[in-house]
Amino acid sequence: MAPQRRAGCRTPESGGGGARAEERRPHRRSAGKGSVQKDSRQKWLKVAFLLSSAMLVYLLSGRYLLGEDGVTEVLAHHGEHLQDKFIEIPCSEDYDSHKRFEGCTPRKCGRGITDAIISREEADRIRRIAEKGLSLGGSDGGASILDLHSGVLSLGKHFVNMYRYFGDKISGTFTEEDFQLYRDVRQRVQQKIALTFGISSSSMYLTKPTFFSRINSSEAKTTHDEYWHPHVDKVTYGSFDYTSLLYLSDYTEDFGGGRFVFMDEAANRTVEPRAGRVSFFTSGSENLHRVEKVQWGTRYAITISFTCNPDHGIGDPVLT
Numbered sequence: 001m002a003p004q005r006r007a008g009c010r011t012p013e014s015g016g017g018g019a020r021a022e023e024r025r026p027h028r029r030s031a032g033k034g035s036v037q038k039d040s041r042q043k044w045l046k047v048a049f050l051l052s053s054a055m056l057v058y059l060l061s062g063r064y065l066l067g068e069d070g071v072t073e074v075l076a077h078h079g080e081h082l083q084d085k086f087i088e089i090p091c092s093e094d095y096d097s098h099k100r101f102e103g104c105t106p107r108k109c110g111r112g113i114t115d116a117i118i119s120r121e122e123a124d125r126i127r128r129i130a131e132k133g134l135s136l137g138g139s140d141g142g143a144s145i146l147d148l149h150s151g152v153l154s155l156g157k158h159f160v161n162m163y164r165y166f167g168d169k170i171s172g173t174f175t176e177e178d179f180q181l182y183r184d185v186r187q188r189v190q191q192k193i194a195l196t197f198g199i200s201s202s203s204m205y206l207t208k209p210t211f212f213s214r215i216n217s218s219e220a221k222t223t224h225d226e227y228w229h230p231h232v233d234k235v236t237y238g239s240f241d242y243t244s245l246l247y248l249s250d251y252t253e254d255f256g257g258g259r260f261v262f263m264d265e266a267a268n269r270t271v272e273p274r275a276g277r278v279s280f281f282t283s284g285s286e287n288l289h290r291v292e293k294v295q296w297g298t299r300y301a302i303t304i305s306f307t308c309n310p311d312h313g314i315g316d317p318v319l320t
Helices: 001-007 014-060 119-133 167-174 176-197 233-237
Strands: 062-065 070-076 085-090 109-114 143-146 152-156 158-161 206-214 242-247 254-257 261-264 268-270 280-281 289-291 294-297 299-307
Touching: 070 085, 070 109, 070 242, 109 176, 119 143, 119 176, 119 206, 119 242, 119 299, 143 242, 176 242, 176 280, 176 299
Parallel strands: 070 268
Antiparallel strands: 062 070, 085 109, 109 280, 143 152, 143 206, 152 158, 206 299, 242 280, 242 299, 254 294, 261 268, 261 289
16 A cells, blocks of 8 residues: 555645645745835835925926915026016906006006116116115105105105105205116116017106115004005006016015015916016006015115006106
8 A cells, every 4th residue: 555655646645735835836926026016116106206306406496486375486586687588478357447548558468577777786876866865764664665756755654745844955865866867767667668568658657656665674563564465556556557666686685585476376476686677567467466575684676657548647756
């Protein structure tokens, strides 16, 4: 019996052992497949990490920044010199509720930025005009204005007409050269806007308010100091058709915060102030905007506004 068992090709034990061996083979294949899947997941995680890191670097150092409103596209960095930049956007319906003036009322809407029409040296000279005028007064809060046209000047928690309030002292504060420079700069800004939007410069009229602004980090004392709220110029002022800002100080060098932000549906788009930089745009709801709070230092700028309606036009300031 024993020899017969040895002579047999398979015994119940060997057959059982063979079955167990067959059962083990699929387990080895499954383990190999799991290892491949694990390696694949690790590779994808590594790729995802690298892509995320690259995107973060792009957001932080490229054309986009992570700000208090989320991701914000930077239209103009303070460190770059822009010859001309223009972004066309669809016009809002705001202009339809006002009388239209052919050849002036916006049919082409958008926003432009240029560092090429006002030099930094001129911006410094204009800033000194603002500093001289605001030295006569200034708001107790963070935002002060000086309007050479109407004479409006921030003083404490109120406003005064500086021409009447200070009288003859005004002629000792400003010079005719100051006012001539102011008029020359205004004309260049007006011509740039007209050229960009394809309208006649003579069909545009300076309108109010057109003013210097000085903003620092002081706590607001009245609602007039709360400059940071989103708004639409055409809705707020009515007469505005084209708005411009001439910056007289440098973001990150003279002040922190205080960037100009266009608030679009898809993203916020910001302009970083630079002395001599002019930012201009159509005044309707297509350009909802705000100014960030100034965190430190002092921000100087001029708002220069234009209307198509001659009834709302104002003249250049004159030193009397």
